[in-house]
Amino acid sequence: MASDTVLEKNDEVDLALTWSGRWTLAHRILAVNVLTLALVALAIVYLDSYRNRLEKERIHKVSAEASMAAIALKSVPPGRHEALLADLSRHNESRIRLYGPDGKLALDSWHLTGPTYRLRDPTTQKWTKDVARALDRGFNALVGEESPDEFVEPAADTADAWQEVMASRRSGRTETEIRQAPELTPVFSAAAPAAGGYTLLVTDNDRAFTRTVRKQRRSLMVALGAVAILSILLSLFLARTIVRPLRRIAFAAHRVRLGRAREVKVPRLPSRTDEIGLLARSISDMSQSLRHRIDNIEAFAADVTHELKNPLASLRSAVEGLERIEDPALRKQLVDVIRQDVVRLDRLISDVGEAARTDAELARARFEPVDLGALIGQLVSAWETRRETGNVRIAFARPRRASAIVMGEPGRLARAIDNIIDNAISFSPPGGLVEIAATHVGDEILIRIDDEGPGVPHELREAIFNRFHSVRPKAESFGRHSGLGLAIARAIVEGHDGEIDVADRDDAPSGARFTIKLKAADRA
Known part of the structure; x- marks a missing residue:
């Protein structure tokens, strides 16, 4: 047993939460998902912003190169133009072309220096480049980036084959353009107006741009891998805080269902304020x-067995005596005993059935507004007209109409109040007065039932509500009460979330005062 206690304590500690104990499950699940999505979104936004920034820098570089080359052409004699453009092309690893006013190609740096960059055929590259290009396309689609036009050298290299050259001629300013080489590396170009109606075009296949972007992307993929690991760890954390306690609770519920243990301790997890707790x-x-209900049922069954044995034993003894006794007077006494035992058994069985049905019926009952003033008035009238009260009088201080309304089941409430009135009448002396009142106090309805009997000793004020309590007035006829009336009354009152108690009267020399407290119905 001690080991079980230690195990339960360890379970409570093992399933308890620390810093996240006040987070609901919805908050935790949402936090994990939002954190992962937020980090991925930030990575995408950062990479897109980084690429755009780098792209602007490269465009600015090509634009500045074209502008400076056009200015430099003005400062050197025409005979030095070829050498100047060749030097600039080799230094910047770009191709510089000069178109005359008629749109024809006047000068090409590659004719002097040879190619300074080479467009690569993607079909001749390794598969790793195909993967990189697939990632490039996927990222562009993710951020909504439109693919630039493919870079193709024109068959007839004239000014009108380049839209940036024509735009520069129209605007008189430097114009830029971005195109895409076959292996998806960018080709930056810039056209700037030169002296004498000439236009200078600079093109540059900047492979370093693609390498830089892809390197940055690899770094972010490593970071996203770390995020994925973090997400897995957080998922394991969620599994620990959700699945494990649920499994323990389910196992405890299974043990309760099997019923092999007298009492199964389900982890209560007091430190957890979330849904699992x-x-x-x-x-x-x-x-x-x-467990409490099962114990009550077992105790009730034992009490019923005990209570049934007494009248059955008396009944059997009387029946056996009838066979041996010939004296008519004694036989008449035995017949009276049999009749009383039958009455007692009938009353006992009826009350046992009533007690057994009370909890189940209250659990299924649909409560409705009940005017206790009218209900008690009907009970009092029934006692005065159809029941025997001896010469005991009943006085009911009827409340104002609709001032004592509760939510409840009318039949059950009537049975509870009727049982208390029956008890008060049975203990009242000849000519006694039973006083009944119902008042609205705060948010409660108080029902007070006073009698002029001997009262209830302090040590028995709880015991009288137990089932089969058998202390009865000496003058009461045998078998009239089973000892279940007050127990049924308490079960009904507590089933309505009310309270019932007994005390001595404070306004009379003797007598008991039963008080029923019920919550008043909300007024519309």
């Missing part, structure tokens, strides 16, 4: 309530 405490309370 609420579930654990609800199931724990449910199992305790079930």
Whole structure:
């Protein structure tokens, strides 16, 4: 047993949460998903912003090269133009072309220096380049980036084959353009107006740009891998905080269902304020309530067995005596005993059935507004007209109409109040007065039933509500009460979330005062 206690304590500690104990499950799941998505989104935004920034720098570089080359042409004699453009082309690893006013190609740096860059055929490259290009396309689609036009050297290299050259001629300013080589590396170009109606065109296949972007992307992929690992760890954390306690709770519920243990302790997880904690405490309370109900049923069955044995034993003894006794007077006494035992058994069985049905019926009942003033008035009239009260009088201080309304089941409430009135009448002396009142106090309805009997000793004020409590007035006829009336009354009142108690009267020399407290119905 001690090991079980230690295990349960370890379970509570093992399933408890520390810093996240006040987070609901929805908050935790949302936090994991949002964190992962947020980091991915930030990575994408950062890479897109980085690429755009780098692209602007490269465009500015080509534009500045074209502008400076056009200015430099003005400062050197025509005979030095070829050498100047050749030097600039070799230094910047670009191709510089000069178109005359008629649009024809006047000068090409590659004719002097040879190619300074080479467009590569993607079909001759390794598969790793295909993967890189696929990632490039995927990223562009993800950020909504439109693919630039493919760079193709014109068959007739004239000014009108280049839209940036024509734009520069129209605007008189430097114009730029971005195109895409076959292996998806960018080709930056810039056209700038030169002296004498000439236009200078600079093109540059900047492979370093692509290498830089891809290197940055690899770094972000490493970071996203770390994010993925973090997400897995957070998922494992969620599994620990959700799956493991649920498994423990389910196992405890299974043990409750099997019923092999007298009492199964379900982890209550008091430190957890999330849904798992609420579930654990609800199931724990449910199992305790079930255990309590089972104990009550077992005790009730034992009490019923005990109570039935007494009249049955008396009945059997009387029946056996009838066979041996010939004296008519004694036989008449035995017949009276048999009749009383039958009456007692009938009353006992009726009350046992009523007690057994009370909890189940209240659990299924649909409560409705009940005017206790009218209800008690009907009960009092029934006692005065159809029931025997001896010469005991009943006085009911009827409340104002609709001032004592509760939510409840009318038949059950009537039975509870009727049982208390019956008890008060049975203990009242000849000519006594039973006083009944119902008042609205705060948010409660108080029902007070006073009698002029001997009262209830302090040590018995709780015991009288137990089932089969058998202390009865000496003058009461045999078999009239089973000892279940007050127990049924308490079960009904507590089933309506009310309270019932008994005390001595403070306004009379003797007598008991039963008080029923019920929550008043909300007024519309």
